Amino acid sequence: MKTRLFIFCLSLSLLLSFTDSLAQKGKPLYTFPLGVQAYTYRNSFPKDVIATLDTIKALGITEMEGGAPKGMSPDEFRKLCNERGIRIPSTGDGYESITKDPTKAIANAKALGASYVMVAWIPHQRGNFTLANAQKAVDDFNRVGKILKENGLTFCYHNHGYEFQKHENGTLFDYMVQNTNPDYVSFEMDILWTQHGGADPVALLKKYGNRFKLMHLKDLKKGVKGDLTGGTPAENDVPLGQGQVNIPEILRLAKQLGIQHYFIEDESNKEYEQMPVSIAYLKSLRQ
Incomplete structure (x- = not known):
């Protein structure tokens, strides 16, 4: 834990000195509140919620996508x-849970103060997502999305590659x-x-415009060839700007489309080292 804290403090100091040096060097491209997906700190929240939230605050993060850690109520976590x-504009729910009983997701979102509820996985045979899977998801999402809208919330599906x-x-x-109702x-x-x-x-954003309301910011290691499994080893998740994703162009277009909430998600096991680097990269981007 002490080693992790040392790495974090060192990375944070580098972030602060780097961002200070960028002052007066053009208009920033990234102008939105810094956000993080709570999954980034999946290994830390179970050990110490307070310390983890303090870490997130120290990074200058003011938005989070996620829910209350195990053993804590949404109201307690929101407080x-x-x-x-730190506000929570978006939270998640599982496919089976939300399709079975959307009212639970609605109550949870409202307790957290969230406006969006996202689902990040559709049940299917790994590597074999079929038309039948997609058709069922379309029917379920249209039904659930209608219920959420009637309760003042927006349903979002988070793509996973498959x-x-x-x-x-x-x-x-x-x-x-x-085939889903916008x-x-x-x-x-x-x-x-x-x-x-x-x-x-970039092409997908151009094609479907404002159907996208939220975005996860993360980068894929250079040289990694993807597939349709929706999975890749943790070491393939690298700091923003060090991988193969065209982040500047994505952000320029997303900004034009009016996307307001961006959540850095680091699925590596080096989040304390990589998060400050990713934030420094975002702050370095200029229009």
């Missing part, structure tokens, strides 16, 4: 976040976007999983 200037299975003249992701179903683009699944994040 701790609020005390540190949806880019070929279908007719496009992909099953195309099928899902084209009044009820929106999307969260995960730029790593989009790239890993063989799609072009």
Whole structure:
């Protein structure tokens, strides 16, 4: 724990000195509140919620996508976040859970103060996402999304790469976007999983515009060839700007489209080392 804290403090000091040196060097490209996906700190929250939230605050992060850690109520977690200037605009739920009983997801989101509820996985045989899987998801998402909208919330599906299975003249992701009701179903683009699944994040943003309401910022190690499994080893998740994803162009377009919430998600096991580097990179980008 002491080693991890030392690495974090060193990385944070480098972040602060680096960002200070960027002052007066052009208009920043990234102008939105810094956000993080709570999964980034999946190894830390179970050990010490307070210390983890203090770490997130120290990085200058003011938005988080996630929910209350095990053993803590949404109200308690929201209070701790609020005390540190961190709001929770988006939370998640499992496919089976939300399709079975959307009211639980609604109550959880409202307790957290969230406006968005996202689902990040559709049950299917690994590496074999089918038209039947997509059709069922479309029906379920339209139904659930309608209920959420009636309760003042926006439903988002977070792509995971396997949806880019070929279908007719496009992909099953195309099928899902084209067959879900835009009044009820929106999307969260995960730029790593989009790239890993063989799609072009920039082209996808151009194609579907404001269907995307949220974004996960993460980068895929250079040289890694993706597939349709929706999975890759943790070491392939690298700091923003060090991988193969065209982050500057994605952010320029996302900004034009009006996407407001961006969550850095680091799925490596080096989040204390990599998060400050990713934030420094975002702050370095200029229009």
